[in-house]
Amino acid sequence: MKHKCPICKTVTDSEVHKDFPFCSERCRGQDLGNWASEKYVVSEPIFGEEEPAEGERKTILLDLDKSDDHES
Numbered sequence: 001m002k003h004k005c006p007i008c009k010t011v012t013d014s015e016v017h018k019d020f021p022f023c024s025e026r027c028r029g030q031d032l033g034n035w036a037s038e039k040y041v042v043s044e045p046i047f048g049e050e051e052p053a054e055g056e057r058k059t060i061l062l063d064l065d066k067s068d069d070h071e072s
């Protein structure tokens, strides 16, 4: 059974390539990498939850400073 590597479009053969339909372990890894990076983007806010929250707090403080300036 022949197929094309979804990553580099090299023709692959299920009887030759153990990583079929990928031409190599590297291309298979890249495909998994695509999925992993997608998952990473989704889980990133959870990992960096503390830092953005701190940044938000700073922005709020700056906004308050600005409105104080405006009043005086």
Ligand SMILES: [Zn+2]
Pocket: 005, 006, 007, 008, 009, 010, 022, 023, 024, 027
């Ligand atoms: Zn490939």
